[in-house]
Amino acid sequence: MERLPSAKIRDSLEQRIVDGELNNKQRLDENELSSFYGVSRTPVREALQRLTESGLAEHLPRRGTFVRSPSLGQLVEMFEVMTELECMAIRLAARRVTIKDIKVLEDDNEICREAVKANDTIKYYEVNSRLHNHIYKMSGNSFLANKTRRLHDRLRPFRRLQLRVRGRMTESMAEHDIILSALKAGDADSAVETMKKHIDIVGVRFNDLVSSFNSISDKNKR
Amino acid sequence: MERLPSAKIRDSLEQRIVDGELNNKQRLDENELSSFYGVSRTPVREALQRLTESGLAEHLPRRGTFVRSPSLGQLVEMFEVMTELECMAIRLAARRVTIKDIKVLEDDNEICREAVKANDTIKYYEVNSRLHNHIYKMSGNSFLANKTRRLHDRLRPFRRLQLRVRGRMTESMAEHDIILSALKAGDADSAVETMKKHIDIVGVRFNDLVSSFNSISDKNKR
DNA sequence: CATGACATTTTTGTATACAAAAAACTGAAC
DNA sequence: GTTCAGTTTTTTGTATACAAAAATGTCATG
DSSP, rough: OOOOOOHHHHHHHHHHHHTOOEEEETTTOOOHHHHHOOOOOHHHHHHHHHHTTTEEEEEEEEEEEOOOOOHHHHHHHHHHHHHHHHHHHHHHHSSSSOHHHHHHHHHHHHHHHHHHHHHHHHHHHHHHHHHHHHHHHHTTTTTHHHHHHHHHHHHHHHHHHHHHHHHHHHHHHHHHHHHHHHHTTOHHHHHHHHHHHHHHHHHHHHHHHHHHHHHHHHHHHH | OOOOHHHHHHHHHHHHHTTSSSSOOOOOOOOHHHHHHHHHHHHHHHHHHHHHHHEEEEETTTEEEEEEEHHHHHHHHHHHHHHHHHHHHHHHHHHHHHHHHHHHHHHHHHHHHHHHHHTHHHHHHHHHHEEEHHHHHHHHHHHHHHHHHHHHHHHHHHHHHTTTTTHHHHHHHHHHHHHHHHHHOOOHHHHHHHHHHHHHHHHHHHHHHHHHHHHHHHHHHH
């Protein structure tokens, strides 16, 4: 099953939007993108339709398609839902966790620990994502796993910036440790509670979120 | 902001899929749809891209686009997530409910009660949807409200069939009453617990779900 | 200089054209 | 009758063409 140009363009644009290369409200010019990707307008338009459907872009009939980044308010809302989904996933995962799962999680967790020592936020975030994704799958609910992963991906730049807050990476690491031992002990409640603190930047570290948001939208203005 | 043909076709197809007019695995033939809607393939293809992105269709490169209805297993997963989101919405709604909200909910609830008396499941489901949707909005989290409404819509045919199970409509009505009085009394926990029972067809009425599923997929085979 | 009617250019949305891949058909060999 | 190479037909994906709407530019009038 080979990938089509239109699908590759869709993914490329998604990446570029999430990474902040394409700024909020920026027009996604069909002609410009066509020449950028070396194709005609047709596959570009199909990619734009898909981005619009997934919420990363906004389409105004006969006006054009524009990057649609969340406002601070929307970001707070998204984190609130993210927290709920992550907690649901860990709750379900706790009921069906296997030795093998624990092994996989612990291996990744150790890689994270090394990244903390090396103060390597990029590496930490990468492995952290993999670890969380594994928990989603462990829930046994693939619909949930999918939705959660997609939301996780969309919040990526903000979650990543969080790690640069002083002491946050160590704190995150400690939470991972608690979650893992709770899973091992079959203590679902503790796992859920810790996960809630782990994700819920809104309740616990609202100011950090605001400054991450500002730092990203400032970057966009330049 | 006038609606474009491609957008109308997208919505029409969504409706036809959810309503079961277009069956699972059925090929969404571009030429056929073009002549059906009296347009060229271009807007049809754009509509199909969007349906694929939203999960209602599946696209296999160079093979075609096919209706993608959930399997029984996926349906169970979706109801599980639906329950979580509805509970989250009512929990948040309970914290910020106003007199005006209560009034709106009670009005709709009374219309529901009349529908029960008339044994009118269609009317009941219609107003019931509006009532639930109002609760989503009351959560104050529009991101959550959107996601929840969309999932609600996708589960519509199954939720609706549920109401035809003997005694289910009366039971549903009684739960609405409890949820409303809990909201009025500011008792979030009770509202959440009742909502959980209200939605969680999987835990409580799994057999009913299986038979709804079978009745829908039987219909598709004919 | 501001304003607004009119013309020009650009951009969007859809139709059509065409290349290439997949599916369907044909018919010979067994 | 079955199988399979070779061909034809259909379908998909992209390019191009074109109509219509929106944006932009021009310029006379006040």
